[in-house]
Amino acid sequence: MIAAGLPQRFKVDFDPNSQIFSLAGTIRPRSIDEIAESIHALREAINAVRGVLYIDVKRLIQINNTAFQAFIRVALDACRERSDLRLIVVTSSVVSWTTRMFRHLSTIEPQISVEVYDSMFYPGQDYFEDTSFIPILRAQTKLTWRHERTLLPRHGMRPGIAVADICCGIGDFAVLAQKEFQPSRIVALDHSKPSLAYARKVAAEFGVTGIEYTYGDASEMLLEDNQFDFVSCRHSLQVFNQPELLLKELYRIVKPGGRVYITNEKNSHCLGEPRAQSIQWTYNELARLLSSFEIDVEFGPKSRRYLADTGFDDILVESFMVTNLDGDPQDFADIIAGWEKMFADMAVRHGEAPEFIERFRQGFQDHIFAALHPKGYAGWPIWAASGRKPL
Amino acid sequence: MGASVDKTTETAFEPLLQFDMEMEDFLSDWHHCDHVSSYLARMISHNRTDPVRHSNFFSSALNELLEVSFRGGTTDGKIGLSIYRQGTTERVQLSFPCPPGQARFYREAVSKTRDSDAQARYLDAISNDLAPSRESVLLDLAVNYDARLRLDEDAAPAITLIVDLPLEGMVS
Numbered sequence: 076m077i078a079a080g081l082p083q084r085f086k087v088d089f090d091p092n093s094q095i096f097s098l099a100g101t102i103r104p105r106s107i108d109e110i111a112e113s114i115h116a117l118r119e120a121i122n123a124v125r126g127v128l129y130i131d132v133k134r135l136i137q138i139n140n141t142a143f144q145a146f147i148r149v150a151l152d153a154c155r156e157r158s159d160l161r162l163i164v165v166t167s168s169v170v171s172w173t174t175r176m177f178r179h180l181s182t183i184e185p186q187i188s189v190e191v192y193d194s195m196f197y198p199g200q201d202y203f204e205d206t207s208f209i210p211i212l213r214a215q216t217k218l219t220w221r222h223e224r225t226l227l228p229r230h231g232m233r234p235g236i237a238v239a240d241i242c243c244g245i246g247d248f249a250v251l252a253q254k255e256f257q258p259s260r261i262v263a264l265d266h267s268k269p270s271l272a273y274a275r276k277v278a279a280e281f282g283v284t285g286i287e288y289t290y291g292d293a294s295e296m297l298l299e300d301n302q303f304d305f306v307s308c309r310h311s312l313q314v315f316n317q318p319e320l321l322l323k324e325l326y327r328i329v330k331p332g333g334r335v336y337i338t339n340e341k342n343s344h345c346l347g348e349p350r351a352q353s354i355q356w357t358y359n360e361l362a363r364l365l366s367s368f369e370i371d372v373e374f375g376p377k378s379r380r381y382l383a384d385t386g387f388d389d390i391l392v393e394s395f396m397v398t399n400l401d402g403d404p405q406d407f408a409d410i411i412a413g414w415e416k417m418f419a420d421m422a423v424r425h426g427e428a429p430e431f432i433e434r435f436r437q438g439f440q441d442h443i444f445a446a447l448h449p450k451g452y453a454g455w456p457i458w459a460a461s462g463r464k465p466l
Numbered sequence: 467m468g469a470s471v472d473k474t475t476e477t478a479f480e481p482l483l484q485f486d487m488e489m490e491d492f493l494s495d496w497h498h499c500d501h502v503s504s505y506l507a508r509m510i511s512h513n514r515t516d517p518v519r520h521s522n523f524f525s526s527a528l529n530e531l532l533e534v535s536f537r538g539g540t541t542d543g544k545i546g547l548s549i550y551r552q553g554t555t556e557r558v559q560l561s562f563p564c565p566p567g568q569a570r571f572y573r574e575a576v577s578k579t580r581d582s583d584a585q586a587r588y589l590d591a592i593s594n595d596l597a598p599s600r601e602s603v604l605l606d607l608a609v610n611y612d613a614r615l616r617l618d619e620d621a622a623p624a625i626t627l628i629v630d631l632p633l634e635g636m637v638s
Contacts, residue, residue, distance in 0.1 A: 101500070103533075137522070140598035148596055171636060176606075179592065179609075183589055287512065288516065289517060297518050
């Protein structure tokens with residue numbers, strides 16, 4: 076069956092302040108006349124700028140030769156007419172063919188250069204995607220899954236549906252979800268190539284097939300509109316500096332009537348006994364520290380507002396506490412030890428004083444002490460929320 | 467020698483899918499090119515290493531081929547599309563009826579994609595032409611998709627473009 080789609084599904088935009096002209100979506104016209112307005116807009120943008128114009132095609136999903144040639148004609152003519160003009164075409168490493176297509180422009184015209192956008196997708200990325208963090212991520216999913224496997228059906232997860240796990244990291248949630256719920260299709264997307272390589276390796280080793288792992292930018296996905304019954308995005312909105320952009324994309328790809336499921340933390344509510352005060356101090360400071368990296372680890376209770384602002388209805392919010400009593404307390408302790416290392420490194424890079432670092436570390440060690448204490452209790456609270464895309 | 471090599475590889479290609487449509491119906495709506503390429507690309511990419519990106523890349527190439535048949539085809543007969551796979555390469559076999567005399571044009575255009583100056587020809591075309599010719603579209607496939615193209619004229623007046631696309635290695 077061939078789904079009837081919109082004839083032209085693209086967007087053209089010019090931001091005169093940053094001198095960025097952007098093309099997004101699918102542009103496959105039969106003739107140049109169909110995109111005459113957009114061609115005119117590029118011409119106008121070039122006329123409006125001094126010096127450099129960025130032509131942003133990071134979100135360009137498809138462009139046929141008719142449109143490609145029409146746009147580059149304008150760019151090449153402008154360079155021939157104006158020696159002061161420089162055009163920088165910004166492509167994405169996700170859409171590999173755009174780079175191959177646009178790279179020729181710099182050969183034809185020295186005033187045009189092509190840059191591939193593939194480095195930082197969010198400010199704290201290099202910390203969270205360090206491969207040494209992989210064992211911690213695995214331990215985290217192991218403990219959260221004990222809770223999530225029972226609450227997921229309340230948020231719309233059920234067998235036989237199409238599922239997308241966005242910001243899948245090392246892909247362990249996708250594997251668990253596939254085993255437990257047998258979706259008809261499951262796509263797992265992340266922007267970390269090492270994490271995806273790890274995910275594919277683990278899936279192959281365990282004989283897990285059918286998970287479509289894909290490299291992509293969660294705020295600019297190649298996935299088509301209205302494709303999935305259930306879209307999950309776990310522990311990720313809190314680390315993106317623009318969570319509303321990401322939510323907009325999740326909203327776009329879920330089917331009307333389908334649900335988007337998000338989990339996030341409120342780290343200042345991490346707790347433990349004994350040594351409660353030291354633990355509390357460290358996690359309060361952690362929230363403050365991470366906010367300077369544009370990471371909001373207090374996001375959890377804000378989930379309802381963000382989902383509502385994006386346009387979801389039938390919003391369901393609940394919270395659960397991962398504790399040292401969820402199986403082996405050593406698993407919980409290992410997670411905290413991983414956090415101590417990573418967050419102390421961040422504090423050092425942030426320029427915190429040695430006395431601060433020492434006290435900061437102590438709180439994590441006290442949390443581990445509480446987790447392993449025979450009569451102790453240690454907790455890590457998580458907010459799970461979902462909203463339905465209106466029909 | 468070329469023919470015998472092609473025959474050997476032919477047998478090694480595994481069929482993935484086949485699609486037929488009355489040419490008159492196909493030519494009734496330009497957006498068939500977009501819809502068919504997107505839909506078939508998703509179907510054949512599901513078991514590639516990165517199915518979403520492979521599908522996007524493959525759709526891009528297939529759409530150009532379908533647009534060539536849309537612009538150059540006639541209403542009598544059927545458009546036939548078969549997709550095969552061998553390792554990291556997909557083979558697209560696209561048959562469509564075209565006006566008498568057009569076979570020669572395609573023969574020459576396909577031949578140019580294999581010439582050593584294919585890239586120079588392509589750059590010249592995109593530097594100077596206002597709109598792409600069918601020849602430059604075929605050059606685009608050779609230059610930007612590393613495609614290898616052949617032409618089969620056995621079923622005249624229909625022609626068959628045979629295009630090998632090694633996209634899996636380029637995506638992953």
